[in-house]
Amino acid sequence: MEPQTTQDLEIIRISTAGSVDDGKSTLLGRLLYDTKSIFEDQYDALKRASEHRGEAEVNLALLTDGLRAEREQGITIDVAYRYFATPKKRFIVADTPGHRQYTRNMITGASTADASLILIDARNGITDQSKRHAFITSLLRVPQVVIVINKMDLVGFSEDVFTAIRQAFTEYSSKLSLPKLHFIPVSALLGDNVAERSQNMPWYQGPSVLEFLESLSSEGRRGPTDLRLPVQYVVRPNQDFRGYMGMVASGTIRIGEEIVTLPSGQRAYITDLFNLDGPTLQASAGTNVLFTLDRQVDVSRGDMVVRPRNMPSMTQAFEAVVCWMSAEHSVIGKPYVLRQTTRETSATLEDVVYRFDVDTLHRDESHRLEMNDVGRIVVTTGRPLFLDTFEHNRAMGSFLLIDPVGNNVVAAGMITRATRGDQFAGTKRTERVLWLTGLSGAGKSTIADALVEQLKLDGIQAARLDGDDLRTGLNCDLGFSPEDRSENLRRAAHVAGLIARLGHVTVCSFITPLNSDRRMIRNILGDLYTEVYVKTGLAECERRDPKGHYRRARSGQLPGFTGVSAPFEEPDNSDIVVDTEELSVEGAVKALADFIEQ
Numbered sequence: 001m002e003p004q005t006t007q008d009l010e011i012i013r014i015s016t017a018g019s020v021d022d023g024k025s026t027l028l029g030r031l032l033y034d035t036k037s038i039f040e041d042q043y044d045a046l047k048r049a050s051e052h053r054g055e056a057e058v059n060l061a062l063l064t065d066g067l068r069a070e071r072e073q074g075i076t077i078d079v080a081y082r083y084f085a086t087p088k089k090r091f092i093v094a095d096t097p098g099h100r101q102y103t104r105n106m107i108t109g110a111s112t113a114d115a116s117l118i119l120i121d122a123r124n125g126i127t128d129q130s131k132r133h134a135f136i137t138s139l140l141r142v143p144q145v146v147i148v149i150n151k152m153d154l155v156g157f158s159e160d161v162f163t164a165i166r167q168a169f170t171e172y173s174s175k176l177s178l179p180k181l182h183f184i185p186v187s188a189l190l191g192d193n194v195a196e197r198s199q200n201m202p203w204y205q206g207p208s209v210l211e212f213l214e215s216l217s218s219e220g221r222r223g224p225t226d227l228r229l230p231v232q233y234v235v236r237p238n239q240d241f242r243g244y245m246g247m248v249a250s251g252t253i254r255i256g257e258e259i260v261t262l263p264s265g266q267r268a269y270i271t272d273l274f275n276l277d278g279p280t281l282q283a284s285a286g287t288n289v290l291f292t293l294d295r296q297v298d299v300s301r302g303d304m305v306v307r308p309r310n311m312p313s314m315t316q317a318f319e320a321v322v323c324w325m326s327a328e329h330s331v332i333g334k335p336y337v338l339r340q341t342t343r344e345t346s347a348t349l350e351d352v353v354y355r356f357d358v359d360t361l362h363r364d365e366s367h368r369l370e371m372n373d374v375g376r377i378v379v380t381t382g383r384p385l386f387l388d389t390f391e392h393n394r395a396m397g398s399f400l401l402i403d404p405v406g407n408n409v410v411a412a413g414m415i416t417r418a419t420r421g422d423q424f425a426g427t428k429r430t431e432r433v434l435w436l437t438g439l440s441g442a443g444k445s446t447i448a449d450a451l452v453e454q455l456k457l458d459g460i461q462a463a464r465l466d467g468d469d470l471r472t473g474l475n476c477d478l479g480f481s482p483e484d485r486s487e488n489l490r491r492a493a494h495v496a497g498l499i500a501r502l503g504h505v506t507v508c509s510f511i512t513p514l515n516s517d518r519r520m521i522r523n524i525l526g527d528l529y530t531e532v533y534v535k536t537g538l539a540e541c542e543r544r545d546p547k548g549h550y551r552r553a554r555s556g557q558l559p560g561f562t563g564v565s566a567p568f569e570e571p572d573n574s575d576i577v578v579d580t581e582e583l584s585v586e587g588a589v590k591a592l593a594d595f596i597e598q
Contacts, residue, residue: 009085012216015094015110015142017133018119023150027119027188028082028095031210034195035084088214107136107323107412111398114218115144117209122155122185125165128359131172135358136374138176139321139414141391144216146182148209152201153187159203175361177573184209224523226388227251227259228312228396229305230341235290243272243292244299249341249395253289253305254282261297262304262314262386268293285395302343304386312386312396313418319353320390321376324369326403326410330377332367336410338381340399346382347401353378369411376416389527390414417527432505432596433496433525437512437571438534439563440549441541443580443588444509447534450589452507458593462505465496480560489517493524500528505596513568522573532592533574538563540581 016024082093094113110116116137120130137145147169155161162185173181184193185204192198195210207215228249235243253259255273260266272292275283283289299305306312324330330352338347355366355375369375379401390397401411434451436444448464455462470492471478478484489512499506512518522529541563542550553561560566576595578588 009088009090010218011090011092012213012218013092013094013112013114014117014213014216015113015115016117016119017110017137019121019124019127019129022119022121023188024117024119025095027117027148027150027186027194027209028093030188030191030194031093032082032084034191034210035086086210086214089216091213107140110137110140110142111412113140113142115146115213115216116142117146117148119148119150120165120169122149122151122158122161122165126168126172130169132358134169134173134176134178135356135361136323138173138178139374141177141394143179145178146184146209146212149183149185150188152185152192153190157185157187157192157198157200159201162204180572182206182212184212224388224393225251226310226312226393227253227305227307228341228386228388228393229253229289230343231299231301231303231305232342234300241292242296243290244305245288245290246305246342247288248283248285250285250393251307252282252284253291258308259293259305260308260311261299262306262312263384264298264303266297267308268295268297270294302341304341304343306386312388314384314386315418316382316384317350317378317380317418318385318387318415319376319378319417320399320413320415321356321374322369322401322411322413324371324373324375324411326408327371328403328410329371330369330411335404337402337404338379338385338399339402340385340387341396343383343385345385348380349401350378350380352376377411377413379413387415387418389416391416392523392526431500431503431528432530433493433500433528434505434507434530434532434592434596435496435512435518435521435525436507436509436532436534437518437574439536439538439541439568440511440561441544441546442534442536443585444511444534446585447578447580447588447592448507448509450585451592452505454589454593455505455596458597460505460596461503462507463499465492465499465506465508467492467510470495486514486517486520489521490524493521497525497528500525511562511568513562513566515569515572518571518573530576530595531571531574533571533577534588535577535579536581538568 016028018024082095084091118130118133118137120126147166149162149165152162166183170181184206185201186193186209187198188194192200193204193208195208197208198204228251229246230249231244231246233245235241235245253270253273255270258267258269261268270291271294273280273283274290275287304312330349332349332351334349336347336349338345352367352369353376354363355369355373357364358374366375388396397415399413399415400409401413402408403410436448438444445466448466452462452464467488470488474495475488475491478488489510492508492510496506496508512521518531522531545551549558549561550564552558553564562568576592578591580588583591
């Protein structure tokens with residue numbers, strides 16, 4: 001077996017974030033130096049420059065100063081990219097500026113990241129900009145996040161300072177959709193806990209920054225399995241050949257499979273498939289391909305190739321969260337050009353629903369966005385778009401708004417929901433699945449029944465879907481093996497989606513004990529799905545035991561019962577948590593009804 005070369009190593013994309021002078025560039029410079037990614041003459045030049053500036057230590061931040069000078073030359077989006085490698089991984093690091101006025105730059109760097117390094121100055125603790133970057137990291141769904149508490153040497157390597165900042169950040173981030181956080185105390189200037197673990201902080205037993213980076217994976221940024229191939233170019237070298245080129249945005253395309261072209265809806269089969277190396281049997285996301293079809297169909301640039309049973313939404317109206325990038329504020333009713341994948345069309349900004357105050361996480365009732373503001377908007381387009389939500393498919397759920405006069409990008413957006421045309425007339429939003437998960441006895445069914453009644457009183461069409469109901473009908477052929485339980489939930493998710501798309505809030509109550517099944521359901525339902533964790537401790541559920549299941553399980557009459565002899569995994573990505581040990585049924589229903597109304 002041939003030894004692995006650097007080119008064979010997995011590539012991890014990293015974005016740095018943090019306030020001005022938190023030490024992002026110093027940390028990056030230290031990583032480059034400690035991994036021997038700079039030449040001796042570069043280091044000597046840094047040393048001379050540092051001495052000239054009167055600095056006692058070599059200023060490794062100067063490694064990126066040349067790139068920062070690009071801002072002075074009028075470059076709008078300035079992100080300095082650096083590259084380094086270890087024997088385990090290759091890394092591309094986006095060093096983004098920390099000043100508030102360059103929020104759009106941070107979004108540029110984080111939009112393609114596998115992981116985000118959020119730096120905090122140990123002397124200052126959490127700043128407004130720290131909160132802003134954490135909020136944007138949450139919006140962009142960056143799958144792996146580490147909080148680097150820097151300049152520990154300036155606070156005497158104090159464990160108490162580190163603990164206080166960790167607790168404060170954890171409290172703030174609990175309101176956001178962030179993955180599990182990792183905290184590392186470092187001194188980027190001195191190298192403590194950067195490449196190697198520090199002797200100055202024996203109280204910290206975790207990995208160094210470099211060790212943590214080497215443990216990362218790019219799996220989180222791989223798109224869903226849905227085939228999405230935007231057509232970029234039609235190839236006609238002669239009258240006998242007609243092919244189509246584009247990059248696979250997500251999923252896999254294979255020779256011989258049936259596809260549908262949008263917007264025409266025509267079906268055909270893939271007959272030939274080529275990548276940059278020549279003929280191939282299949283191609284996955286990120287691959288540039290040329291393919292031919294078994295018959296002539298109407299396909300042009302901006303069209304989309306998908307599978308017949310896995311279609312994106314096709315709409316001319318949607319809601320999105322955007323970062324406003326233009327010095328000119330947003331104008332409701334103004335026409336723009338919208339670019340999504342390879343498709344361009346005219347677009348109109350119908351409404352600015354609200355602006356986020358990213359420092360407090362409040363929603364300001366503002367109908368105008370200024371430069372670097374983040375807000376929710378409603379857009380209509382001149383031609384239909386083929387889209388998925390950003391949360392489900394980053395490539396299909398992102399777009400740019402462009403000023404047609406100056407051809408400048410004014411906003412970068414993440415699609416949150418396709419919108420039906422009649423919803424502009426003020427009708428209430430009704431297409432939604434609320435999936436209540438929790439232990440038996442937590443109160444899911446009671447809350448679901450009461451919620452449906454309340455929604456109907458509020459004039460919202462609502463339906464109830466219960467696990468016991470399906471078990472006596474549609475799913476009566478299934479047992480209680482792990483495989484059958486997962487199949488039971490899969491079928492239930494599809495039924496819930498069908499009911500929701502008829503215009504109902506569909507309230508589902510299923511134990512759903514495994515995170516893997518919850519992720520499957522989220523993938524099936526996409527932006528229709530809202531996960532509600534009905535949280536109740538096992539002891540309290542056993543005390544209630546409304547159906548006597550726990551008593552029978554403890555006596556051995558119910559093998560494989562969740563919470564007793566089968567596991568219940570605490571949900572890791574719920575949209576809302578309802579604690580029934582603290583809330584009454586009325587309180588839980590009000591919280592959920594308010595969530596739906598909002």
